[in-house]
Amino acid sequence: MKRIDLHIHTTASDGTATPEEVVREASRLGLAAIAITDHDTAGGYVRAAAEAEKTGLEVVPGIEISTKYGGPVHILGYYIDVASPALQEVLDWIVHDRDERNTKMCALMRADGIDITYEQMRERFGEVIGRPHFAEILVELGIASDMKDAFARFVEKGQKYYQGRKFLTIERSIELIRAAGGTAVLAHPFQYHLSAESLRALIEHCIDSGLEGIECRYSGYSEERSAYLESLAGEYGLIKTGGSDFHGTNKPEIRIGDGIGGLNVPYDFLETLKAHRAHS
Numbered sequence: 001m002k003r004i005d006l007h008i009h010t011t012a013s014d015g016t017a018t019p020e021e022v023v024r025e026a027s028r029l030g031l032a033a034i035a036i037t038d039h040d041t042a043g044g045y046v047r048a049a050a051e052a053e054k055t056g057l058e059v060v061p062g063i064e065i066s067t068k069y070g071g072p073v074h075i076l077g078y079y080i081d082v083a084s085p086a087l088q089e090v091l092d093w094i095v096h097d098r099d100e101r102n103t104k105m106c107a108l109m110r111a112d113g114i115d116i117t118y119e120q121m122r123e124r125f126g127e128v129i130g131r132p133h134f135a136e137i138l139v140e141l142g143i144a145s146d147m148k149d150a151f152a153r154f155v156e157k158g159q160k161y162y163q164g165r166k167f168l169t170i171e172r173s174i175e176l177i178r179a180a181g182g183t184a185v186l187a188h189p190f191q192y193h194l195s196a197e198s199l200r201a202l203i204e205h206c207i208d209s210g211l212e213g214i215e216c217r218y219s220g221y222s223e224e225r226s227a228y229l230e231s232l233a234g235e236y237g238l239i240k241t242g243g244s245d246f247h248g249t250n251k252p253e254i255r256i257g258d259g260i261g262g263l264n265v266p267y268d269f270l271e272t273l274k275a276h277r278a279h280s
Contacts, residue, residue, distance in 0.1 A: 003257055004269065005243050006060065006265065007246070008034055009036075014127070014129075015038070015247045015248045022036070023059065033059070033270055035062040036059060036062055038064065039063075063080055065094075065176070066167055077177035078241070078273060079181065084180035094168070100165075102163075105155075114138075125250070131155045134154075134161065170205065174210040213240065214232060214240065216230045216240045217263060239269075
């Protein structure tokens with residue numbers, strides 16, 4: 001059976017493998033197709049697609065957009081037009097807002113004598129920097145005992161180094177993906193730690209906003225959890241997708257195509273996605 005991986009990050013966002021390295025590894029592993037779904041950017045896809053011409057690997061243009069629904073919720077977009085001016089304008093705004101937030105956090109830390117710049121953070125962790133990266137630095141410097149302590153005392157909301165950032169709404173994110181010709185999919189539903197009732201409410205809210213799919217197979221999800229999500233997809237008439245959420249050495253336990261072991265995303269998922277696009 002042909003296997004695929006529709007959730008992969010590269011150095012274009014917060015992964016540590018370049019788009020070219022991702023393509024070569026996926027080809028070595030015998031995958032039939034992958035999707036590059038970097039956070040808030042489609043920049044990695046162009047490089048991956050160029051490399052894939054040498055290997056025959058199928059590469060899907062994708063993106064992962066961070067939104068808020070109480071807590072963070074991520075929306076995946078597949079087969080977006082990576083050159084869409086309207087999409088790029090909003091993505092530029094997201095990047096600018098995130099850069100401003102991170103610059104302020106670095107300034108607060110330097111004011112306390114912690115010698116760190118935003119440029120150093122990006123060299124270390126890549127283009128997409130979040131609070132976990134600041135927490136990691138605090139642990140390494142011995143200022144916090146562990147990640148939980150770093151968040152609780154320094155980078156959680158209300159703490160001394162915290163700076164907020166703006167997020168698109170679910171509605172706006174899905175609107176952007178669809179306006180760019182893409183298909184909008186709810187990423188890793190169990191990562192939001194919602195009750196069954198609240199998860200249904202989230203899915204229904206997303207459907208009202210134009211959602212077309214659910215990521216049913218994901219790193220660490222048991223067969224039972226994946227089957228439950230697939231049943232929800234069937235109930236709501238949504239496309240099923242799946243992927244590892246590979247980030248390279250930033251999440252060393254996760255491997256392309258295999259997740260943390262046993263991930264199996266069939267090519268049928270991609271065929272259904274293509275058929276949906278053809279009729280939408």
